[in-house]
Amino acid sequence: MSQSKKERGILRYGWFSRLNHWTIAISFVLLVLSGLALFHPFFWGFTALFGGPIMTRILHPFIGVFMSVFFAIMAVRFFKDSLIKRHDIQWLKQIKDVLSNRDEKLPPVGKSNAGQKLVYWIMVFSVPVLLVTGVIIWQPYFADAMPITLLRLGALLHAFVAFLAIITLIIHIYSGIWVKGSFQAMVRGRVSKAWAKHHHDLWYQEKMDEERRRKESLDRIAGQ
């Protein structure tokens, strides 16, 4: 009994969070690939992944709207865990220690560290901007109705913000590869206690407190 319990570890992301995350992730990667194809001729080859240049142009905005809906849900659900706290500032100041894996020097952080929170906030900014500017330049449905300056501004902002989002995405994906166990956390949902304690000590303590309280109340009920 105790063995399997230990294996299961602490629940970090419930099934809905994981499902939602991967729905967004897949759509987002498709958006990046189809968007980049139009961004610069370097990436024109990506149009082959979507059934040709015209299909790429047609599909991209629909994937964008689809992704935005699920992103909105995630943005609401992750909001509280992403508020920047004082220890996050300290963590950011020690970004060199973070990057050099000198974890023992870092202040303990909550469920998300400052890096994850920044990814959250950049995306919370980017996705709505991409949605709005994307609709502005969307042929053949909306673009014709737009005044020319708005059209140009829309195209400019869409490209710039897409760049910001793509760089952020690359960093985000790399963190998942670099920090062992974090990819698993989003796939399986659970993390080991040691992992939680090491990377997100404040969150770990919180979870342990919860567990202790639950046990105590169980004990109390049993004792009565």
Place this chain on the structure above:
Amino acid sequence: MRGDQINLQNITARSATSPPSPQVRDGGVERVTKLIDVSRCIGCKACQVACSEWNDLRDDVGECVGVYDNPVDLSPNSWEVMRFNEYEDEQGNLEWLIRKDNCMHCAEPGCLEACPAPGAIVQYANGIVDFNSEHCIGCGYCVAGCPFDIPRISKKDSKAYKCTLCSDRVFHGLEPACVKSCPTGSIMFGTREDMHELAQSRTEYLHGRGFENAGIYDPEGVGGTHVIYVLQHADKPEIYNGLPNDPRISPLVDAWKGVTKPLASVAIGLAALTGFFHYATQGPKEVPKEEYDEVEDAETHEEDRT
């Protein structure tokens, strides 16, 4: 290329294509120009009809909105429109200014700069800017890029259309259809040099007739155009239905399409590489084995207790 271009050798610029296009045979090709002398136009629209005829275009029958402009705007099926303006000059005289509005065939075309589809917009050595529907993806970037509000995206096939300067006719030594049809000789066609000479003599004539501000419209901001106007009031091109005074590719389009994109593309590649090199030098972020044991010991301890 799929053989869908009339004359490959004479393409000197191609949308979304960085390597240079074939230019070796440029030497023998003279740049062409269409001269529209607004002061001679009587607004008969023969040119509009000829354009539809030659290009097999049949626009929907529209509605009269109280002015002679018909259709009221360019469309995928109307590549040129006569725009009528009633202008009261300094002496209080009414002047009827009729401008033939169509693609200006800029030397530095904003549409070509904006277009993301390789080869969807090309420029020939003779200066004509042409859309190649075969490669067009219908994104509408050319609309944003154009300083003259010319390209129109079709609702039927989602492709961009505009005046071709009858590139097909010109390649075979004919003048554009509109030129051929004009009964007053207000549309002329020839080499750039000849047309400038002609425009100059018309301007001088107009000066003599009291139009002191008569002049040639060949805006420098877009490197000059291969469609030029003789205007009675060249100092005020806006009165000719908003002909831009100093057209140039919008700074917004330049910021969007200029050096930022290649730089951003390189930055994206570098970001991915940086990740790889970081991993290769710093290694993964792992929980040290001792910490696992520690937490596990504590666990077992606690479980023993309960």
